[in-house]
Amino acid sequence: MMNKPIIALDFPGEQEVFQFLNHFEEKLFVKVGMELFYQEGPDIVRKIKDLGHDIFLDLKLHDIPNTVKSAMKGLARLGVDLVNVHAAGGKQMMEAALEGLEAGSVGKRPLLIAVTQLTSTTEEQMQKEQKIPLTLLESVLHYAQLTKEAGLDGVVCSVHEAKQIAERCGEAFLRVTPGIRLLGGDAHDQKRVATPDFARENGSSYIVVGRAVTKAENVVEAYQEVCRLWEGK
Numbered sequence: 001m002m003n004k005p006i007i008a009l010d011f012p013g014e015q016e017v018f019q020f021l022n023h024f025e026e027k028l029f030v031k032v033g034m035e036l037f038y039q040e041g042p043d044i045v046r047k048i049k050d051l052g053h054d055i056f057l058d059l060k061l062h063d064i065p066n067t068v069k070s071a072m073k074g075l076a077r078l079g080v081d082l083v084n085v086h087a088a089g090g091k092q093m094m095e096a097a098l099e100g101l102e103a104g105s106v107g108k109r110p111l112l113i114a115v116t117q118l119t120s121t122t123e124e125q126m127q128k129e130q131k132i133p134l135t136l137l138e139s140v141l142h143y144a145q146l147t148k149e150a151g152l153d154g155v156v157c158s159v160h161e162a163k164q165i166a167e168r169c170g171e172a173f174l175r176v177t178p179g180i181r182l183l184g185g186d187a188h189d190q191k192r193v194a195t196p197d198f199a200r201e202n203g204s205s206y207i208v209v210g211r212a213v214t215k216a217e218n219v220v221e222a223y224q225e226v227c228r229l230w231e232g233k
């Protein structure tokens with residue numbers, strides 16, 4: 001069975017979140033990111049969890065190992081299902097993140113993944129601004145390898161790199177892919193985008209979908225359309 005699409009709850013506050021969630025009868029896999037978490041704090045995670053939804057807490061930690069370790073210890077206590085860091089923080093930082101999660105978990109440890117190159121980054125930007133003298137795919141594969149060596153569960157990448165990561169790091173190493181759009185949909189600030197069906201055919205383990213659902217006129221219909229394409233029905 002396909003993993004549920006992860007729906008990005010990129011809303012300014014609690015009210016908008018519950019307004020959105022109230023449209024759905026089924027349990028969702030949702031993502032709480034910086035916009036929501038910085039406004040509402042850890043309480044919003046507890047409230048969404050109490051409703052029975054699975055949670056990806058996307059705070060993209062990137063700091064010195066000790067700080068990341070302590071922060072992760074605290075986040076683990078929230079009982080979320082998936083959390084992330086930036087692979088650019090380095091192997092030691094990623095190992096520290098894992099240690100923190102293990103120390104803070106009550107019961108099952110949340111899965112830990114690392115962002116490789118953001119889906120809003122182009123190869124040209126990466127080479128010019130980050131001064132990385134590689135192709136974008138090479139950089140993503142390098143970060144994926146480093147993430148695997150640090151013992152994490154997978155990476156965030158675009159659909160366009162997912163297959164090669166599975167070949168290099170193994171099928172069990174997760175490829176979580178944002179930048180998902182329905183055919184003809186506005187890409188907004190995303191650069192490496194793909195449709196849910198392309199993601200299914202190209203090695204994504206999970207898709208992350210925000211505006212294609214949350215900004216749709218009918219959010220339930222948009223969600224169902226994403227599910228239908230993702231599941232290949």
Ligand SMILES: O=C(O)c1cc(=O)[nH]c(=O)n1[C@@H]1O[C@H](COP(=O)(O)O)[C@@H](O)[C@H]1O
Pocket residue numbers: 008010033058060084115117118119120156157178179180188190208209210211212
């Ligand atoms: O870690 C993430 O979730 C993430 C990584 C990445 O490379 N690109 C990316 O878009 N995201 C997140 O995925 C979501 C995508 O939202 P939409 O572009 O609206 O579908 C946003 O909440 C981003 O913060």
